[in-house]
Amino acid sequence: MAGVITASEPSWIGPFTGLSPRLFGKLVTALRREGADPVRKGRPWSLPLEDRVLLVAAYWRTNLTMRQLAPLFGISKSAADRIIDQLGPSLALQPRKRFAKDTVLIVDGTLVPTRDHTTAEQSKNYRYSTNHQVVIDADTRLVVVVGRPLPGNRNDCKAWEESGAKAAVGTTMTIADGGYPGTGLVMPHRRCKGEELPDWKQAHNKSHKQVRARVEHVFARMKTWKILRDCRLRGDGVHHAMLGIARMHNLTLAG
Known part of the structure; x- marks a missing residue:
């Protein structure tokens, strides 16, 4: 045929x-x-x-x-x-093992609806999903690490360590959103109850948000691959798909 x-x-x-x-x-x-x-x-x-x-x-x-x-x-x-x-x-993309001293990374978690209930759990999107911690280079926007998938009900601060992403980046400076308390990552300043943030903290939060948005742009590009909207693969299939798509994303950016 x-x-x-x-x-x-x-x-x-x-x-x-x-x-x-x-x-x-x-x-x-x-x-x-x-x-x-x-x-x-x-x-x-x-x-x-x-x-x-x-x-x-x-x-x-x-x-x-x-x-x-x-x-x-x-x-x-x-x-x-x-x-x-x-x-x-x-x-599959191979994680980067070495980082220059001045490298700045960005991490965020994304949920992938996954039908294999042995690896997925119901999450905030009301579907059975897996949580994937994705780390990108803030300068090049290349994906450098993708953690192992965890059940979708796992919060990001726990998934950061349990997925292996934390160990993969070591002590490299890493930016994250407010969902990573107690992890030592660079997060936005929080306002105390009844108080206003000083101007310098507001300015810092604004620049932090602009840089952190780069990882959301990467997610938007990766989610054009429909397997990441409803994955039917079992076992490590969703992990292999995420890593393979990350590799092709990097090839496209690097040219």
Whole structure:
């Protein structure tokens, strides 16, 4: 069965990956170098690596079911499922391990509606969700760390440590909103009851809010991937999707 969508036709790459054909080729080359396309015993993959990467990206971008997506690539539903399970983890962003002394980071949590109730809990959006702590570089807006997903009812100050994000950034200066009390992060000044903030604190809060908004802009771009609006993946699938989307976000920004 012939497929409709293929990476050999460059016009399909942009809509599903957000990457130019040049950057897509760079991603595929990196995946080969990282061992994402090993020689397979027995039956070979029904699609080349380029098309498999495009299939995973198309699934994350559109959130189509396997029954809907597989015919577009000319393969069976079970083959599409195997490709996503095998290649999804390989696309994951690797956390940055070292930071320059003057680096400033921004952290915030985002909720991803997740149908796997073994990893999700009902949260403030009244849906079963997972909490993802995302850390970006304040200067470049690149994602540097994505913590492991936690149940959506976990507040950010606890998720910051339990997700592994705190350990990943170490002592690097990190900005956060008011939902991280007691964490040592740089947060806005709070007004005491019956008192007004002095002008210098108000000015500081204003600049803090403007810088912190950069992580919200990153979330807005990442949430254009529909898998992050209603994730049907089980187990670590939602984590792999978040990391893979973060990697492609970084590729798009870095050019």
